[in-house]
Amino acid sequence: MSPGIAMCFAMTSGILTSITLETVVLKFSKASRMPWKAAFKTATGMSMISMLTMEAVENGVDYHLMGWGNVDIYNPVFWKAIGWSALAGWSAPLPFNYWNLKRHGKACH
Template structure:
C-alpha cells in the first residue's frame, strides 16, 4: 500500500517538478552552466519557481480526492 501511494503521488510530483525545472532552465540557458553569469542564477530561480508550481494542481486534486488536509 505504501509503495502504491508513493508511486501515485510522490513519483508523479517529482517527475513533474523535474521536467518543469529542466525545461525552463534549458530554455533560458541553452544548457550552458556559467556560475559567474547573473543570467544563469536568474534562470535557476525561475526554474525553481516553475518546479514548485508544476505539481501543485495534481497534488491539490489528489489530496482533495482522499480527504487529506495540508494543515
C-alpha cells in the same frame, strides 16, 4: 552529451535524491518512526508523478533560459535561471497535488 540524455540523468538524480531524503525523514521523524522498508515504500509511492512533473518542468525552463551551453556560476543569468526553474518546478505539480489531497481528504505527510 545530447539534451535528452542529460535531462534523463538530471531527472533520475533529482528523483533519487528526493526519495532518499523522504525515506530518511520518514524513518527518523518523531511523528512516523517507520521501519526502513515502509519508509522507502511510502516515499516512492507518495509523489512519483509530482516528482517527474517537477523535474521535467525545471529542466525545460532551465534549457529554455540558458540553452545547452555552460553558464558560469558567477553569471547573473545562471542564478536567474535557477530561480525561475525552481519556481516553475514547484508550481507545475500543484494542481495534481491539490486534486490528490482533495480526493483523499488528507495530506501525504
